[in-house]
Amino acid sequence: MTRMIHDTRSVAADLLDELGPIIAGERAAFAQRCHERSVSMTHLLLMTLLETHGPLPMSRVAELLGCGLPTATGIVSRMEERGLVERQHDSEDRRVVTLSLSQEGAIEIRELQLSRRERMATALTHLSEPEREQLLASVRSLRAAFNRANSQGDNA
Structure with a gap:
């Protein structure tokens, strides 16, 4: 059970590490379009x-x-x-x-x-x-x- 939780948390961290910059970049680009x-x-x-x-x-x-x-x-x-x-x-x-x-x-x-x-x-x-x-x-x-x-x- 501990192994599965650890793996799930590890995958969650990896996903957030990958998605975070995409989301932040898209949010900034969208804010720029709104500003324009x-x-x-x-x-x-x-x-x-x-x-x-x-x-x-x-x-x-x-x-x-x-x-x-x-x-x-x-x-x-x-x-x-x-x-x-x-x-x-x-x-x-x-x-x-x-x-x-x-x-x-x-x-x-x-x-x-x-x-x-x-x-x-x-x-x-x-x-x-x-x-x-x-x-x-x-x-x-x-x-x-x-x-x-x-x-x-x-x-x-």
Whole structure:
């Protein structure tokens, strides 16, 4: 039993040693693409939240961003000026403001996602077809293992 745990930890360390620089490099490249498009990480986070959850009240936006309502309002105002988000006032209570992703914001997210895919496709051209198939199968297995571990509460 000790040998298996040791081997598993050794493989985990090796995987993280190999994946770490790839993830860090891709994160930096993605941040650079966002910067070139004048999309801050906060703007990206908020657009992603709106894309995932749909329209959100401003109070929830502030909570999810981990800031006060005045700060969230300033962030949203800048995003609204760029056409990335839209504010709607509640018809019954004008104090209640809901934020949604605009069509322009959705396009921005799609274009950033596309740039990530293009970068991955470029890297994959340096692998043979069998290597690409093996890599995809291995990553799918790893994802399934994480899903099983998470569902069993293995959050160590």
